[in-house]
Amino acid sequence: EIVLTQSPDFQSVTPKERVTITCRASQSIGSSLHWFQQKPGQSPKLLITYASQSISGVPSRFSGSGSGTDFTLTINGLETEDAAAYYCHQTSSSPLTFGGGTKVEIK
């Protein structure tokens, strides 16, 4: 089973700051890595697919990078509405797995 390790677990950030969340896979997964945002009481929402591909309707301040085992989600210019939990997810091999999540709080 591929383990995804996210860091940090928690981040308290001032609006307009840049946020960087990392996701490390226990073995190479190519680019089969996706990022989700989940707000309390809501279903997860896809932000970035296949490591760096943007999703229609998602603000351009969200971007992804990486391949192999190391991946990054960047939020350039955090807005108050970005307070949420963020998860990475690999679809390279079964069983599919998720990272443990990163909670982003607005200061």
Add this chain to the structure above:
Amino acid sequence: QVELVQSGAEVKTPGASVKVSCKVSGHRVTQLAIHWVRQAPGKGLEWLGSFDPEDDETIYAPRFQGRVTMTEDPSTDTAYMELSSLRSEDTALYFCTTEAGHSWGQGTLVTVSS
């Protein structure tokens, strides 16, 4: 645009089974790979398995193998996930989602309590 609408909340006793439905609109269920993911209260996301119509194959996460069954009804474009031998640790919000998480259902809360 694919829309997924799930069945309502369930309360079950330990040892019972639960069957959650996921109604697909905007696409035929037979043309989609439907995945099931759960989230225990205050916890992260956990993949249970999926049905891939291209391979006509169902894949279950090893820890749920033998307890979970995923099926589809093409006549109503509905996918189902049944989990048996329920225990308190199965209390969670269960989601259906499409490949790589492009679309999600609203979630079905399953509570297991005596």
